[in-house]
Amino acid sequence: MSYALLIAAWIMYFFLHSFLATDKVKSKFPGSARNYRLLYSAFSTVALLLLLFYNAWIGGDRLFGRSDFLKYISLFLAGGGVLIINAAFRNYSARAFLGLTEEPDQGLVTSGINAWVRHPLYSGTILITLGFFLFDPRAATLISVACVWIYLLIGIRLEERKLILRYGKAYEKYREEVAAIIPFLL
Known part of the structure; x- marks a missing residue:
């Protein structure tokens, strides 16, 4: 039951995260875009922390043993993220x-890390969550990481639709030339 609730909580979080980020919702918010973004960020942060606390509260046995080497690898990955x-x-x-x-x-930013990947925030998130799982290899953590990765794949599609609408051919050309999250691969 705990795992089903964890999955349901992630689905609800990501649904609200995406829904509240739509231009339609933003345009109906009374006040400035800045105030909207501040409330959106506060909601996202608090909800994410609650999910992570619930993930830790579930407990459970480790799926594999933790060695010092694995701890260092996990911290290296998360730090890289x-x-x-x-x-x-x-x-x-x-x-x-x-x-x-x-x-x-x-305008469209294609310099710096964006010359290597189109979605560097997602690239960093993948490394952080992989490091998180290797550091805490429990079923709950694996479920959380899987939910995040699935959402990132969906999020890329949603984000790219908005970027194509905003930047048109320039973004389509950029998308052909630069990988989404892993340089030269994906």
Whole structure:
């Protein structure tokens, strides 16, 4: 039952995360885009923390043993993910992402880490979640990681639709030339 609830909670989280990010919902929000983004970021963060606490609360046996080597690998992967996300925020305003400032219209960004992958935040998330699973190899963690990865695949499609509408042929050309999440592969 705990695993089913965990899956249902992830589905609800991702549904709300995507639904609340639509232009239709944003346009109906009273107040500025900045205030909307701040509330959206606060909701996303609190809900994510609740999911992670529930994941930890479920407990359960490890699917395989943990060695010091595996701990270092997991921390290396998660740390690499954090570095990739940090590099992505060099191209974007982290303050605007969180809703602390207005989001500047800077056009299609294809430099920096975006020259290697189109969705560096997703690339970093994959490494962080893989590291999380290797650090805590329980069924609940595997389920959480699988839910995140499935959502990322869906999220890429949703995001790319918006980007094509916004940037048109320029984005389509960029999409042909640059991998989505893993340089030169995917």
